[in-house]
Amino acid sequence: MITEYIKVTPQDTEILTKAGEIIRSGGLVAFPTETVYGLGGNAYDPKASEKIFAAKGRPGDNPLIVHVAAPEDAEAFAYTNETYYKLCRRFAPGPLTVILPKKDIIPLSVTGGLDTVAVRCPSHPVARALIKAAGVPIAAPSANISGAPSPTSASHVLHDMDGRIEMILDGGCCDIGVESTVIKIEDGVCTVLRPGDIIPRELCSVIPDVRVAAAVTDPTAAGDKPQSPGMKYKHYAPASRLVLLDGDREQFKEYVNSQKGKCAVLAYTEEIGNFTRAFVMDIGASGDAHTQMKRLFSLLRDTDSLCADVIYAHLPPKTDEFLALYNRIIRAAGCDIVKL
Numbered sequence: 309m310i311t312e313y314i315k316v317t318p319q320d321t322e323i324l325t326k327a328g329e330i331i332r333s334g335g336l337v338a339f340p341t342e343t344v345y346g347l348g349g350n351a352y353d354p355k356a357s358e359k360i361f362a363a364k365g366r367p368g369d370n371p372l373i374v375h376v377a378a379p380e381d382a383e384a385f386a387y388t389n390e391t392y393y394k395l396c397r398r399f400a401p402g403p404l405t406v407i408l409p410k411k412d413i414i415p416l417s418v419t420g421g422l423d424t425v426a427v428r429c430p431s432h433p434v435a436r437a438l439i440k441a442a443g444v445p446i447a448a449p450s451a452n453i454s455g456a457p458s459p460t461s462a463s464h465v466l467h468d469m470d471g472r473i474e475m476i477l478d479g480g481c482c483d484i485g486v487e488s489t490v491i492k493i494e495d496g497v498c499t500v501l502r503p504g505d506i507i508p509r510e511l512c513s514v515i516p517d518v519r520v521a522a523a524v525t526d527p528t529a530a531g532d533k534p535q536s537p538g539m540k541y542k543h544y545a546p547a548s549r550l551v552l553l554d555g556d557r558e559q560f561k562e563y564v565n566s567q568k569g570k571c572a573v574l575a576y577t578e579e580i581g582n583f584t585r586a587f588v589m590d591i592g593a594s595g596d597a598h599t600q601m602k603r604l605f606s607l608l609r610d611t612d613s614l615c616a617d618v619i620y621a622h623l624p625p626k627t628d629e630f631l632a633l634y635n636r637i638i639r640a641a642g643c644d645i646v647k648l
């Protein structure tokens with residue numbers, strides 16, 4: 309298949325109409341969102357979701373997120389409730405995904421056989437224009453090959469999906485850089501299944517009782533039956549071994565500088581001059597969680613071309629602000645952590 313790659317703005321009605329038509333008729337279009345690029349197909353068409361799983365090489369029991377242009381559009385395929393609308397009034401459109409009971413119209417192939425469906429209303433203007441042009445909700449996982457870092461630019465998508473899908477819409481780099489916060493609500497308790505840019509403290513302003521699933525910070529706690537199937541898979545892994553160092557900056561510098569092989573380091577901006585023999589990549593200032601989130605996946609992809617024996621990075625703090633970064637990087641490292 310020839311993949312059409314097109315630069316697009318929200319005003320490019322002709323391109324968006326064509327992309328919407330591809331989705332409505334069962335094809336796949338990758339598109340930008342404020343978090344990461346999505347790989348979109350018609351959420352009502354089981355064949356489209358099968359194509360999504362095939363293009364990504366994704367296990368069929370890992371469900372897809374269904375994207376809508378407005379929160380109330382979820383009524384067509386999910387049983388909503390007052391808490392959902394409260395959350396939407398505060399956070400939609402934006403990087404929040406809410407798990408709701410599904411209606412029959414959503415095929416089980418979209419939800420990985422579950423009786424719930426994940427709903428998200430993205431804020432990126434191209435994503436919103438595409439959903440409107442398609443006229444159907446769009447099922448979309450991140451547009452990477454399963455297991456690879458999520459794509460934060462259209463060139464990442466092209467690298468993974470060229471020849472596998474009908475179209476890639478290039479709307480520039482994603483602002484946030486990690487995927488949306490995924491939550492479920494049960495008996496008045498909100499559980500964060502995947503942390504993102506919307507942090508637990510912010511959710512507390514709408515639902516006072518917010519908990520973080522154990523598997524967010526400890527993937528081995530996921531067990532055989534995790535609450536969110538995506539929790540159990542190895543994710544975001546670069547080609548080289550990634551090792552997280554748990555210690556202060558001085559210990560980090562000494563450890564990296566004492567290594568023998570060909571190594572790369574994801575360093576804080578303040579310490580990029582500290583390393584004598586490692587290839588240094590700037591992940592952002594030590595206290596700047598937003599910049600670090602925005603750069604992480606792109607830097608992990610960049611390390612693939614270095615053929616390093618090992619990549620070192622700091623183990624982030626487990627605070628609200630760094631929770632998404634912590635969650636993604638420990639998975640990328642396969643929990644390979646060295647205590648300094």
Ligand code: TXA
Pocket residue numbers: 341343344345346347370371372373403405407419422424425426428430448449450451486487488489490501502535536537538539
């Ligand atoms: O920011 C995002 O969420 C991006 C953009 C494209 O919107 N999408 C994304 O989708 O990250 P994906 O498929 O890569 O991740 C979806 C996550 C997985 O961890 C999956 O297990 C979880 O959401 N999920 C989906 N439906 C679920 C359900 N019914 N119950 C529990 N977890 C669910």
Ligand code: MG
Pocket residue numbers: 449450458
């Ligand atoms: Mg993904």
